[in-house]
Amino acid sequence: MAANQEREQRRRLLDVASRFPLPSGCRFSYGTAGFRADGATMAPAVCRAGILAALRSVKLAGAAVGIVITASHNPVGDNGVKIADPDGGMMAQHWEPFADALANAPDPDALLQLVLQFAKDEGISLGGHHTAQVLLGRDTRPTGEYLLDAALQGINAIVGAHAIDMGILTTPQLHWMVRSKNKGIKASESDYFTQLIDSFSRHMLELVPKDKGGDELAKKLIVDGANGIGGVKLEQIKAELSGIDINVRNSGKEGEGILNHMCGADFVQKERVTPHGFSPEDVGVRCASLDGDADRLVYFRMSSASDNKVDLVDGDKILSLFALFIREQLDIINNNGSQVNKSMPARLGIVQTAYANGASTQFLKNHGLEVVFTPTGVKYLHKKALEYDIGIYFEANGHGTIVFSEDFLSQLQSLSNELSSDAANGSAQYRAAMRLMAASQLINQAVGDALSGLLLVEAILQYKGWSFQNWCELYSDLPSRQLKVKVIDRSSIVTTEAETKVSQPSSLQELIDKETANCAHGRCFVRPSGTEDVVRVYAEASTQVEADSLARSVAHHVEHHLG
Ligand SMILES: CC(=O)N[C@H]1[C@@H](OP(=O)(O)O)O[C@H](CO)[C@@H](O)[C@@H]1O
Numbered sequence: 001m002a003a004n005q006e007r008e009q010r011r012r013l014l015d016v017a018s019r020f021p022l023p024s025g026c027r028f029s030y031g032t033a034g035f036r037a038d039g040a041t042m043a044p045a046v047c048r049a050g051i052l053a054a055l056r057s058v059k060l061a062g063a064a065v066g067i068v069i070t071a072s073h074n075p076v077g078d079n080g081v082k083i084a085d086p087d088g089g090m091m092a093q094h095w096e097p098f099a100d101a102l103a104n105a106p107d108p109d110a111l112l113q114l115v116l117q118f119a120k121d122e123g124i125s126l127g128g129h130h131t132a133q134v135l136l137g138r139d140t141r142p143t144g145e146y147l148l149d150a151a152l153q154g155i156n157a158i159v160g161a162h163a164i165d166m167g168i169l170t171t172p173q174l175h176w177m178v179r180s181k182n183k184g185i186k187a188s189e190s191d192y193f194t195q196l197i198d199s200f201s202r203h204m205l206e207l208v209p210k211d212k213g214g215d216e217l218a219k220k221l222i223v224d225g226a227n228g229i230g231g232v233k234l235e236q237i238k239a240e241l242s243g244i245d246i247n248v249r250n251s252g253k254e255g256e257g258i259l260n261h262m263c264g265a266d267f268v269q270k271e272r273v274t275p276h277g278f279s280p281e282d283v284g285v286r287c288a289s290l291d292g293d294a295d296r297l298v299y300f301r302m303s304s305a306s307d308n309k310v311d312l313v314d315g316d317k318i319l320s321l322f323a324l325f326i327r328e329q330l331d332i333i334n335n336n337g338s339q340v341n342k343s344m345p346a347r348l349g350i351v352q353t354a355y356a357n358g359a360s361t362q363f364l365k366n367h368g369l370e371v372v373f374t375p376t377g378v379k380y381l382h383k384k385a386l387e388y389d390i391g392i393y394f395e396a397n398g399h400g401t402i403v404f405s406e407d408f409l410s411q412l413q414s415l416s417n418e419l420s421s422d423a424a425n426g427s428a429q430y431r432a433a434m435r436l437m438a439a440s441q442l443i444n445q446a447v448g449d450a451l452s453g454l455l456l457v458e459a460i461l462q463y464k465g466w467s468f469q470n471w472c473e474l475y476s477d478l479p480s481r482q483l484k485v486k487v488i489d490r491s492s493i494v495t496t497e498a499e500t501k502v503s504q505p506s507s508l509q510e511l512i513d514k515e516t517a518n519c520a521h522g523r524c525f526v527r528p529s530g531t532e533d534v535v536r537v538y539a540e541a542s543t544q545v546e547a548d549s550l551a552r553s554v555a556h557h558v559e560h561h562l563g
Pocket residue numbers: 032033355376377378395397528529530531532536
């Protein structure tokens with residue numbers, strides 16, 4: 001690079017680093033979901049994430065990269081930052097060590113040296129005639145705007161980088177925008193809404209058989225917006241969603257409540273009780289709950305007016321509904337026996353983690369589906385799902401989506417073109433192909449998206465003519481228990497086989513095996529959390545008493561071994 005450009009690049013980096021000194025004692029780690037901490041302490045990490053995102057875009061020849069400022073389901077005082085790669089997925093994992101080093105660089109000089117060295121190692125030419133673009137989004141947290149400014153300053157510290165503030169968004173909207181922009185398709189918020197509304201109302205619902213679709217109650221849905229951005233966005237589009245009557249609670253409006261406090265998908269899934277803002281009048285109505293940045297979705301129903309317990313439909317059951325629907329459409333296309341003898345072999349893969357309830361895995365396998373496991377964290381699940389023609393993944397907590405390969409979608413497109421142009425138009429085979437096309441447009445293929453996931457659930461329930469009860473009864477969850485154990489150093493536990501076995505200390509696994517063997521349908525594993533300073537224990541058994549006791553005994557062994 002020319003000497004003056006090089007000087008300018010160095011000056012900008014030193015400048016920005018001195019504007020955002022790292023408070024002493026701060027240590028950031030780019031965990032499962034980027035950097036997270038108390039929002040008021042996040043500016044240095046967010047500024048550095050800005051530098052990181054701009055470097056990532058330079059490295060990828062100027063492709064758009066995303067920054068989301070959010071702490072998801074965590075308390076309103078927290079905030080965080082994560083980076084989306086050009087395909088809309090999470091930042092490539094091999095950049096995470098650099099992300100950590102950059103966030104923790106102790107002073108401006110160390111930061112400059114780190115960037116220069118990394119740029120050299122990665123072959124990134126700085127200060128030259130490159131361009132970089134970074135799209136930014138943030139949730140409704142009060143520290144969002146202040147952190148946005150820190151991110152902008154970080155991006156602008158890289159010569160040639162261009163930042164575009166997309167405003168207050170759900171996390172999946174920003175991922176969708178990054179993906180769309182790089183595909184050369186329209187990527188604004190109104191394009192996102194149009195895609196959702198059209199693929200739901202015009203395409204999916206049109207393909208519901210005439211004798212299905214349900215009555216007025218079946219169309220009624222109450223959504224707990226966690227007082228976050230998901231409720232705000234849903235309010236904006238709900239009037240345009242025909243065939244469904246949505247009532248938003250905890251909508252994020254001034255005075256309605258605090259973000260994620262006693263509400264939202266994480267609260268409902270963990271506590272299994274009604275969120276704030278619901279009353280006995282809601283008993284029996286189908287309800288959904290989003291998390292604070294609207295990338296998680298669970299469903300529930302208040303079981304009775306006398307207590308606040310709920311019947312929960314978690315990510316595993318949403319996954320099961322999606323899997324049955326997709327399988328059914330593929331079967332119609334391939335076994336239809338229609339006069340148009342077309343078939344479309346497709347590899348359908350279901351991806352879960354060890355936290356998936358064993359009953360869901362059994363259910364999916366009983367339906368002949370291929371189920372595979374990855375470690376916890378959507379970056380692993382998403383990557384695995386991409387190996388299939390159609391990959392469906394969900395974490396039990398409600399984060400998940402469906403991904404379709406380009407090749408499969410183009411075959412599907414040609415099949416529907418062929419079928420539409422002859423006597424088969426209107427055939428079951430044609431309609432099944434069109435349903436898959438509509439699903440691929442409705443679902444956010446960049447990342448789990450509570451809004452698009454919710455609309456796909458609603459469309460499938462109408463298609464099947466199913467009530468919440470029918471859906472709940474697909475299978476019964478095995479009783480389970482999750483515990484957290486505080487230990488001195490959680491990293492001393494090393495796991496293998498998608499985190500289901502402890503390889504170190506090996507004596508711990510022997511003890512887990514022994515305890516598990518004492519339980520009917522017992523299953524138990526432990527792993528260090530990627531987001532909290534704890535070891536998580538998960539146990540499942542045929543009764544709640546046994547699951548509780550298995551979890552307790554194993555937690556005791558963990559404490560004893562690692563104290
Ligand atoms: C048991 C559990 O729910 N773990 C969560 C949690 O990860 P841990 O590594 O378990 O702390 O946060 C992740 C990020 O939100 C999410 O992907 C994951 O599912």
